[in-house]
Amino acid sequence: MGDAQCGKIKEAIGLLAFEGEPVSWKRYGSGHINDTFRLICKTEEGEKHYIIQRINHEVFKNPVSLMKNIAGVTSFLRERIQAQGGDPARETLNIIKARDGKDYCQDSDGNYWRGYLFIERATTYDKVRNPEDFYQSGKAFGRFKRQLAEYPAGELAETIPDFHNTPVRLEAFKAAVKADAWGRAHLVQKEITFVLDREKEASIAMDMLKDGRLPLCVTHNDTKLNNIMIDDATGEALCIIDLDTIMPGLSIFDFGDSIRFGANTAEEDEPDVSKVSLSLPLFETYTKGYLEGCNGSLTPEEKKMLPMGAKLMTYECGVRFLTDFLQGDTYFHTSRDNHNLDRARTQFELVSDMEKKWEEMEAVVRRSEI
Template identity: 80%
Template sequence: MGDAQCKKIGEAIGLLAFEGEMISCERYGSGHINDTFRLVCKDRGVIKPYIIQRINHEVFKDPVTLMKNISGVTSFLRETIIAQAGDPDRETLNIVKARDEKDYCQDSEGNYWRGYLFIEGATTYDKVRNPEDFYQSGRAFGHFLRRLGEYPAKELTETILNFHNTPVRLKAFQEAVKADVCNRAHLVRKEINFVLNRENEADTAMKLLREGRLPLRVTHNDTKLNNIMIDDKTGEGLCAIDLDTIMPGLSIFDFGDAIRFGANTAEEDDPDSSRASLSLELFEIYTKGYLEGCKEVLTAEERTMLPMGAKLMTYECGMRFLTDYLQGDTYFHTSRNNHNLDRARTQFALVADMEKKWVEMVEIINKFQ
């Protein structure tokens, strides 16, 4: 398998209640955090495909609680999908329990593993191939939020504390600037000032949450295109995957993170930040899909705050990249010099372009009210 932490995969396969005898097991997907494999078994002549994953317990410190979150949400979704006459085997993840009935297993070296039914006839895409894909991802994430509208968000545990808490991220950034452990602050004074010039907006969403004006919801928190499976035949957004960051959160942040990633005219780490801008076409397409998926679930305040969600998520992400640059590139994986700095500059260029196009963004949201 290459990765020493995955050498116990054979043991894990035996501990999870997969049906039949293993035919093959190969690495699968493009994820960078967990180790993912497609397992194929044969049971009395029937081919049965599965996903088996090693949970990265260095990133997710409490895999047991994480799996409790996922189990609760997927069980709820399955019941909801059945009640709506949908296909529960394809429209949500389905956990393969361990032979001891837990939602995970632990190998003899302490690694945590889990299994899922493999969803056939659907594909994930790392990039927007066409506007329809982006529309379908928006519709699917909106539908995901709506289906979980009655799930008690406070029962979920934060798998990564303060994951989307912009004031907390700002404080960490300010501390990194002050410490300047790598003597890099003087090289990025322009970028530092960009962040500080907007610090009065950092608490906007969290303040509305504290005041009860934005509701706490069950949110995905990683709403990239490649976390939606697209049906190969119909082209429709089918199922939200990668639920490790499912937590209590704000709908505007789920919306905003998708816009940050999918409606940018540049790659996230483009070394030429002048290529970064907001595609209003893609912004409108995603908004249409997302609001169709949500239907009546969002409040008027949530709808009004969707542009701010896009801006705050982009601002926060750029701030995190710049924080990591100042601290010596210790969190995000880098593959070249100034990689995190390039990422930060691209995010800030996108924020600046959103500010220029703010009236148009608001008009688009109002179009779908």
């Protein structure tokens, strides 16, 4: 850690109302967007642990609106958790306010910082260790959806506009194909055809939202296992973290992104697509947990559309990877030649396997209903 960065952390620590005397801090977690540190402060009662983060305002263009979203949602969650006899200090994020009363501070270089109470005796995992982890993941995100069912989603700012607007992503893809700025389109004609053959389905969810058949709700938009704190003692999902992409959206997208990532038998960037398939047992495990967590808060149409949510999120992600490949790999980090192309092909192979298993996916949802 350089002297300049160290100085900025010290400045931010002084601007946020942490309890006690700062003793030490070190990098924490595996996130790649924000700079995250675990802070230890000494008080008369002993040590207090916190998280301090520099918000990446190159990715999140409006940190003030982002923090307003998080403050509103976590305040709402604390009330619900307390009413249900839970522990709001461990079951939701708790913002440490700045000394001027705001939910964030700015250092002298204009960087945005925030603080959270550290959640003790809990761990995040980057990979599913066993089916129980995936079940707990589904249960946690389902409970998150239920707890926020009455939150006015329309009041939330879009931290990344059109993040899961599949038709908009498709138009960007078509523009990239037409421009062919890197001369790569001739290499991926099969993949381009795959995308365009499914164009009619791309707008189905947004059309249903427009028609009022799917409700707008609070969505997390990054529903991976590593955004859940698992209680070290019980092994149960405890708290949803990383709320930067909290936005108004569709529940089927949060469900679908979990399936895309967690029920694939291969890694997201597996070059050998013969290894790619949808694990129906894992799909069922997550669906059971998700519906149990939702506990009746989904509409019949939302339940019915869960498989389509999985397919659309996988399709959309593949479209984004292929778009980036056509545009010269400028958005997603790549570590080898054709990395984004491998990612796109993996997503499209998973979509194809979902199509083969469609009736089985629908049957899983029916028998998992609560």
